[in-house]
Amino acid sequence: MRGVQMVIIAVGGILLFWFFAPLLCKGIFNIGTATGILISLFLLCYGIFFGRMNRRALILWNGRKTHWICVFLLVLVLIMIMTVLAETFLMIHSALHTPPQNTTAVVLGCSVKGTKPSRILEERIDAAYDYLSVNKDAVCILSGGRGPGEDITEAQCMYEVLTKRGISENRLILEERSTTTEENLKYTGEILKDRGLDMTVTLVTSEFHEYRANQMAARLGMKSYSTPAHTFFVYFPTYYVRELYGILYYELRHWD
Template identity: 45%
Template sequence: MKKKRKILSILGVLVALGLIYIGLLQFKISQYSDVEAPKNADYLIVLGASVRGTVPSLAFASRINAATKYLKENKDTVVIASGGKGPGEDISEAESIKIELVKQGISESRIILEDRSTDTYENIDYSKKLIPEDAKLGLVVTNTFHLYRAISIARDQGLDVQGLPAKTPLKALVKSYTREYLAITKFYLKRYILD
């Protein structure tokens, strides 16, 4: 009986620590998800997400729509469409961004393609090489749940960027946040322990 109580106590402590950790992650995410993006950025980096055939997922479409709105209001801003071609995708994520932006009235001449990356680290790394030489102010465009990690990765790679948050569709909330907690944990391990 004592052994059972001890195991339950340990489990209780672990669950409590887990909930505190998730609460802290959620606090960090929320600090980045309501930011007001500065006007007249020199460039945007739109981070890719899943494409079903040629159609962007709901979360991805939200990123593209946020970028479109910003680009229409800030006529001199160029956009780096970032994302390679993954399983089940008929076109690269970058190509999908370009198609949707052009459909919504953004000139092709403002769009730079980065179509090799397979994750957020590569999105930033490969996009960094395509930033116009004289550019200073940059924004990373992604969903609210992803912005904290994306900006942290960009800053770790020497980019002084801010965020342009795109809404996370209700349908994708639970799955997106669960995956993001794991991805942030992996990011912390890589940054503080494995390096």
């Protein structure tokens, strides 16, 4: 049992550092950060007090009044695990849905620090640049308005970076009104219709975000594919866990 205890402590410690790192380095804190820290602390406590907690759990399991509470909690945990696995599968499957050549690209915005792209937005710009460099005839819609702490719109930020890297301005279309993913896609759909462009697009966004973005696009009448940006490994757990909540909320909100 000593070996199992040490593994649990090690996993808890690694996860705690991993979820704390974005908060300490960049002040990134969201529901994914909070959830990850809580799970990490639970694992650490369980590992440290391994024997004591197991004995307490066994007493509760064998108690006449507490047995069914334990069963309920166990079922709840299993449902949560199955939900996480199902959502993770959907994320991976959607991110692998690659587009035909020269499909119109839509880059979904993310925060801008003054006039500079955040790390997540920079990753999306990199993915867009790689795609446009290979698909020479594709046009690209840069989608994102201006939010708090942003001196320019997210679309303008992406435009400036891509044109400096050599992407022709004639291939770039700016959508500068949106403040959410749903607005990104709604206003993008309007641009596609106004310009007589095909409603088939490839969504350039973070890999964990592709599933939900594609679902939104489908509801707006678009046929969409994925060109995923690869998230910096230090930030990935925080945003991955946050997206689990996002997918659950989205599916419940659109439950038919």
